[in-house]
Amino acid sequence: MQFRDLGAQYKVLKDEIDTAIQDVINSSSFILGKPISELENKLAEYVGRNYCITCANGTEALQLSLMAMDIGPGDAVFTSDFTYFASAGCVSILGATPILVDINLETFNISPEALEDAIKRIISEGKQTPKAIIPVDLFGLPANYDKIIPIANKYGLKVLEDAAQGFGGNINGRMSCSFGNVSATSFFPAKPLGCYGDGGAIFTDNNEINLRLRSLRASGKSPVDKYDNREIGLNSRLDTLQAAILLPKFKAFVEWELDAINNVARWYDEKLKAKYVTPTIPKGYYSSWAQYTILLDNKEQRDAMQQKLKASGIPSMIYYPRGIHQQQAYKEMGLKDDFFSNTIEATQRALSLPMHPYLKEDDVNKIVKIILR
Numbered sequence: 090m091q092f093r094d095l096g097a098q099y100k101v102l103k104d105e106i107d108t109a110i111q112d113v114i115n116s117s118s119f120i121l122g123k124p125i126s127e128l129e130n131k132l133a134e135y136v137g138r139n140y141c142i143t144c145a146n147g148t149e150a151l152q153l154s155l156m157a158m159d160i161g162p163g164d165a166v167f168t169s170d171f172t173y174f175a176s177a178g179c180v181s182i183l184g185a186t187p188i189l190v191d192i193n194l195e196t197f198n199i200s201p202e203a204l205e206d207a208i209k210r211i212i213s214e215g216k217q218t219p220k221a222i223i224p225v226d227l228f229g230l231p232a233n234y235d236k237i238i239p240i241a242n243k244y245g246l247k248v249l250e251d252a253a254q255g256f257g258g259n260i261n262g263r264m265s266c267s268f269g270n271v272s273a274t275s276f277f278p279a280k281p282l283g284c285y286g287d288g289g290a291i292f293t294d295n296n297e298i299n300l301r302l303r304s305l306r307a308s309g310k311s312p313v314d315k316y317d318n319r320e321i322g323l324n325s326r327l328d329t330l331q332a333a334i335l336l337p338k339f340k341a342f343v344e345w346e347l348d349a350i351n352n353v354a355r356w357y358d359e360k361l362k363a364k365y366v367t368p369t370i371p372k373g374y375y376s377s378w379a380q381y382t383i384l385l386d387n388k389e390q391r392d393a394m395q396q397k398l399k400a401s402g403i404p405s406m407i408y409y410p411r412g413i414h415q416q417q418a419y420k421e422m423g424l425k426d427d428f429f430s431n432t433i434e435a436t437q438r439a440l441s442l443p444m445h446p447y448l449k450e451d452d453v454n455k456i457v458k459i460i461l462r
């Protein structure tokens with residue numbers, strides 16, 4: 090059994106994907122070829138944004154977004170402590186300071202209460218200027234934007250949605266990648282919508298930011314002259330090949346994969362919820378299930394469960410084994426565990442189970458039987 094079975098998806102889409110790849114090779118249009126603009130138009134329409142700007146990966150989607158917001162030294166950017174490293178790393182690489190915030194243990198997403206406390210603390214300390222919030226749509230579930238956006242407005246902060254795991258989710262029909270000023274996603278193979286390598290995209294409704302991002306992803310070039318560089322940018326374009334692969338994958342994602350993966354989540358829920366803490370999806374929220382993560386009672390029980398599954402050939406993952414505040418790279422900040430009690434709980438008790446749209450109910454039964462034994 091596989092944790093995320095990309096081969097099963099390829100079997101279903103093989104003809105379309107093989108043709109798409111061959112068409113790009115035949116066209117020799119490897120950089121910013123036609124599939125790029127086709128994909129950008131389709132994704133922008135799907136999430137309900139005016140503009141989509143594809144780029145090389147999710148990490149640079151975040152970095153480029155912050156560059157377009159003019160984030161730099163002296164600025165404070167608030168993000169979740171329980172996430173993949175890039176949510177905070179994108180801030181540091183621009184010389185700004187990531188301010189890490191504890192999560193809500195039910196949703197694994199940033200706690201709006203802890204967020205507001207952190208903003209007040211940074212304002213009163215007066216060392217950095219609060220500029221932006223990066224809420225993360227962890228495990229496929231959109232963050233609590235109903236509470237986060239008013240907080241951002243109250244303190245005059247921009248919002249950059251880290252939807253690397255969130256593509257396809259929604260809140261009352263409003264799609265992930267449409268919240269806040271700018272949204273960033275990733276097409277890393279194991280993400281809800283993945284390509285066959287690295288890839289990413291940025292979404293916005295603001296044309297100034299759209300044009301700036303198109304320049305920044307191509308070394309700050311002017312719109313008309315590639316060798317007229319107007320600011321410092323990155324070389325961060327999505328390959329035409331990856332866009333061509335994403336087009337049939339996106340169609341499958343919309344037509345059946347999102348429904349299928351939500352069925353898998355229901356099977357797990359029904360069979361596990363009597364004995365374990367299964368994921369909480371708040372009313373009106375819809376997850377694209379980048380991960381299906383349960384909470385065990387404590388670290389000993391969680392680690393033993395992972396070993397038990399492994400002995401039966403079932404892979405599971407620990408997302409995440411440490412909070413961002415515990416990363417070696419941030420040792421200098423000297424952050425204490427006391428501020429991040431829910432992150433600590435999650436790092437010790439969370440276990441992510443095999444999850445993908447092609448998982449059969451028989452497989453879920455097999456996994457659940459071992460967990461409940």
Ligand SMILES: *Cc1c(COP(=O)(O)O)cnc(C)c1O
Nearest residue numbers: 146147148173175176253275277
């Ligand atoms: C994967 C991920 C990223 C980075 O995306 P890459 O395409 O791997 O660079 C950023 N944030 C979160 C929350 C992620 O899960």
